[in-house]
Amino acid sequence: MNDGHPWGLARDALRLIALDPVGMAGLWLRARPGPARDGVTAALEALSPRRIHPGLSDEALDGGLDLAATLAAGAPRYRDSILAGGGLVCLAMAERCSAALAARLCQAMDAGHCGLVALDEAAEEGEGMPLALRDRLGLFVALDGIALADLAPLAPIAVDPATRTRYADLALTEDDHRTLVETCAALGIDSLRAPLLAGRAARGLAALAGRDAISARDLQRAAMLALAHRGSPAADEADTTPDPTPEPDTTDQDDAPETAASLPSELLVEAALATLPQDLLARLADDRQARSASSAHGSGAAIRGNRRGRPLASRPGRLDGSARLDVTATLRAAAPWQTLRAAQGGKRLVHLRPSDFRIRRFDQKSDRLLIFTLDASGSQAMARLAEVKGAIELLLSQSYARRDHVALIGFRGTVAELLLPPTRSLVQTKRRLAALPGGGGTPLAAGLTAALDLARQVAGQGFTPSIVVLTDGRANIDLGGQADRMRAGQDAARVARVIGATRPGGLVIDTGRRANAQLQELAGRMAAHYLPLPRVDASQLGTAVRPILAS
Amino acid sequence: MTKPFPFSAIVGQDDMKQAMVLTAVDPSIGGVLVFGDRGTGKSTAVRALAALLPPIRQVAGCPVNSARKADCPDWAEVEDTRLVNRPTPVVDLPLGVTEDRVTGALDIERALTRGEKAFQPGLLARANRGYLYIDEVNLLEDHIVDLLLDVAQSGENVVEREGMSIRHPARFVLVGSGNPEEGELRPQLLDRFGLSVDVTSPRDVDTRVEVVRRRDAYERDGKAFLRDWEAADADLRKAILAARKALVKIATPDAILRDCAALCIALGADGLRGELTLLKTARAQAAYEGATDVSRAHLRRVAPMALQHRLRRDPMDEAGSATRVMRVVTETLGPIQAAAE
Structure with missing residues (x-):
């Protein structure tokens, strides 16, 4: 079993968690369910973690009045917050954790109430834990690609008091701190929590190994556990080159007095990068971006499948099977009458009358999503791409003011690409838009298909999508990716008809120099508004689009 | 409950600390x-x-x-x-x-x-x-x-x-x-x-090392660390209290009022709230510095934090809002040398 084997890392991570659950802040265990994960969770049982899940209610999180127990006993019964009281909390299905839950967990972790083991089963791109939570979890282990043969049973975790004392006494030297900070810089890690957590892990590893000083190996291993997953795959080259000045003189100073213990950060970077397969690193980095874009609407609603809507005050109502009873509100409504009703009607714990029933109501106005489908092909790129980008920016600022969500699809060459998943973040949109290159053929049909797919997908998530196409209309790549003007036109027309049948009310903006009859026809098929803009004049576009957007 | 990390021990992030101190003053x-x-x-x-x-x-x-x-x-x-x-x-x-x-x-x-x-x-x-x-x-x-x-x-x-x-x-x-x-x-x-x-995260390695070192010291031996920074925090608290007292006596020359108005007009900041906040913040800054009246230097110091979020939104502007504010401040109040005279 080599050094960076995930199983070895998992064992170390577990021992560190056992040593200092709150200090390590937590473990992010990325694994699908299976024997490997079962092995780890079984070993965790020794630490008796409290299990929680993403659907946890506020009452359980906050503690407070235990309604069921209170009603049974007839006197107030309280329970503690599940996060209070130190120790370890284990979050199953962490990839479905909402931003709200993450914020509560972060608060509890910051206050030192508990450490967290997050079992992340993320499979799809864009799934994943909220960033705030990821940043706080100290250790990362990915159990992908472990052969069954490698699964040696993990020894039960027990930490003896001597190790704890050693852990408390160990301190990182100035050089160790510097090495870790430099490693983070080389890996492109911005967060300052990373070197702190890595330092703590290094101390823990040294203590667990029974050493009284932190060795180079400890630092290396700590980097593998606590830093590897935070890095971006190619960051080591990109980020070290721009500032060569601090590097040489710091290493000069540090290496001179003490050569044995200090370790050049390059070695740590290498170790960290070697820990995780490049494709996983790339996925994590992508994920980070996608996540920061898609979590914009908060509370993980899109992942859950439908937006819950804004809760309205509960109404008195009848229980007809479809309505959801608001238990708390019902009890509240009944509460003031209890003494009176008790006097009238015998011994019962709670006197409820049908008039007390309160029904939950939600305001289910769904959010609009504008899907910008942008032609970045050669014909467009030559003359107009910059202008069109400007126009989109203007539309974006309008949709921002209206609190719409925005997604961006670019098509060029032979394919269409989702450049930005639905988001409300202008910063993200702007960045993706600026980075969009131009050139190549015009796969209009592919672009429309991508837009339609996205529209169908988000409609299922409770959005109301509208498709905005910006093109000069000379489709010349068909759906199969072949350069065939005829077929390309037919394909585009076919997809447009499907759009017209399912998602009408979009907008086709003709950015060609002359109004294009073909494109007008296409807009007709899409049941969309057609807007020829021979010169993309920002203010003109704004005036033209406003009524269409408002409808 | 453990005592929080001492305010004075936070490395860098001067703008953030400054802003928080000013709201504590006023x-x-x-x-x-x-x-x-x-x-x-x-x-x-x-x-x-x-x-x-x-x-x-x-x-x-x-x-x-x-x-x-x-x-x-x-x-x-x-x-x-x-x-x-x-x-x-x-x-x-x-x-x-x-x-x-x-x-x-x-x-x-x-x-x-x-x-x-x-x-x-x-x-x-x-x-x-x-x-x-x-x-x-x-x-x-x-x-x-x-x-x-x-x-x-x-x-x-x-x-x-x-x-x-x-x-x-x-x-x-x-x-x-x-x-x-x-x-x-x-x-x-x-x-x-x-x-x-x-x-933003500090980019410079030495600063980052210092941040990590202090945080580590705080976590390993909180009591000793808090003791080390107790005096600095106490000084800061005293300064805040003194500034709160001095606040009522700070004079605001008419020229400064006009400067505030000119700045807000030049920036196109909506409503009078920006102007009022700018003035209050400048006064708090003056009180905190122990000055007797508000000067252009105070305005210059607080203008970005008081105004940058009130600009009419140009979501696609490449330069940050703070930069835009500084640009307008320089245009309206003149370059720094002129103000120092």
């Missing part, structure tokens, strides 16, 4: 919005601020921290009317919070056990005369934001529900933090914050 400035990367000490600074602020004098049993017995609301039925010193309240508003918990609601315990209709105060009551801290403020649900806006505006929390009609004072300073990449804040809410600062 709470009527109206709160701070801190936007920036993760792990840059936003939460640390807010919690440190709580420990730094001088205690408030309040009625012991009052749920809304009233200063005098006469101010206690009727519904609270305050029994313990002694006056005591309490640390300035800093109340966390978690993201998933329900409306009930924010505004307060029927006290279900008393209702169930004694059959009485009583009001259980919420977070807004606890935050009165203190700070209300919202982490990830840009992810807060819209209906809670609306509610906060309303209360922050009026300084009073009005609860009309479950047959109760309750009102109580809720004057607090909003402190919000968040990461702009995860979503923007509505302009209406932005405008409610007095000051706004952007924080």
Whole structure:
């Protein structure tokens, strides 16, 4: 079993968690369910973690009045917050954790109430834990690609008091701190929590190994556990080159007095990068971006499948099977009458009358999503791409003011690409838009298909999508990716008809120099508004689009 | 509970610290919005601020921290009317919070056990005369934001529900933090914050090492670390208290008033709130520096944090808003050399 084997890392991570659950802040265990994960969770049982899940209610999180127990006993019964009281909390299905839950967990972790083991089963791109939570979890282990043969049973975790004392006494030297900070810089890690957590892990590893000083190996291993997953795959080259000045003189100073213990950060970077397969690193980095874009609407609603809507005050109502009873509100409504009703009607714990029933109501106005489908092909790129980008920016600022969500699809060459998943973040949109290159053929049909797919997908998530196409209309790549003007036109027309049948009310903006009859026809098929803009004049576009957007 | 990290020990992030100190000098400035990367000490600074602020004098049993017995609301039925010193309240508003918990609601315990209709105060009551801290403020649900806006505006929390009609004072300073990449804040809410600062991770290795070193020292031996920084924090507290006293005596020359107006017009900042905040912040800055009147140097120092979030939004502007403000400041007030003369 080599050094960076995930199983070895998992064992170390577990021992560190056992040593200092709150200090390590937590473990992010990325694994699908299976024997490997079962092995780890079984070993965790020794630490008796409290299990929680993403659907946890506020009452359980906050503690407070235990309604069921209170009603049974007839006197107030309280329970503690599940996060209070130190120790370890284990979050199953962490990839479905909402931003709200993450914020509560972060608060509890910051206050030192508990450490967290997050079992992340993320499979799809864009799934994943909220960033705030990821940043706080100290250790990362990915159990992908472990052969069954490698699964040696993990020894039960027990930490003896001597190790704890050693852990408390160990301190990182100035050089160790510097090495870790430099490693983070080389890996492109911005967060300052990373070197702190890595330092703590290094101390823990040294203590667990029974050493009284932190060795180079400890630092290396700590980097593998606590830093590897935070890095971006190619960051080591990109980020070290721009500032060569601090590097040489710091290493000069540090290496001179003490050569044995200090370790050049390059070695740590290498170790960290070697820990995780490049494709996983790339996925994590992508994920980070996608996540920061898609979590914009908060509370993980899109992942859950439908937006819950804004809760309205509960109404008195009848229980007809479809309505959801608001238990708390019902009890509240009944509460003031209890003494009176008790006097009238015998011994019962709670006197409820049908008039007390309160029904939950939600305001289910769904959010609009504008899907910008942008032609970045050669014909467009030559003359107009910059202008069109400007126009989109203007539309974006309008949709921002209206609190719409925005997604961006670019098509060029032979394919269409989702450049930005639905988001409300202008910063993200702007960045993706600026980075969009131009050139190549015009796969209009592919672009429309991508837009339609996205529209169908988000409609299922409770959005109301509208498709905005910006093109000069000379489709010349068909759906199969072949350069065939005829077929390309037919394909585009076919997809447009499907759009017209399912998602009408979009907008086709003709950015060609002359109004294009073909494109007008296409807009007709899409049941969309057609807007020829021979010169993309920002203010003109704004005036033209406003009524269409408002409808 | 462990004591928070000392405010003076926070490395760098001068703008953020400055903004927080100024709202402590003059709470009527109206709160701070801190936007920036993760792990840059936003939460640390807010919690440190709580420990730094001088205690408030309040009625012991009052749920809304009233200063005098006469101010206690009727519904609270305050029994313990002694006056005591309490640390300035800093109340966390978690993201998933329900409306009930924010505004307060029927006290279900008393209702169930004694059959009485009583009001259980919420977070807004606890935050009165203190700070209300919202982490990830840009992810807060819209209906809670609306509610906060309303209360922050009026300084009073009005609860009309479950047959109760309750009102109580809720004057607090909003402190919000968040990461702009995860979503923007509505302009209406932005405008409610007095000051706004952007924080970034320090790029320089030495600074970063220092941050990590101090944090590590604090976590390993908190008592010793706090002792080391006690004097610095005490000095800061003294300076804040002195500035609070001096604040009323700060003179504001007419020329400065005109400068404020000129700046806001040049920037196209909406409404008079920007102008007022700029002036108040400059006054607090002058008081904190021990000056007798507000000068252009003070304006220059505080203009970015007081105005950058009030600009009419040009979401696609490449330069940051702070840069835009500085540009206009230089155009309007002249370059720095001219001001120094």
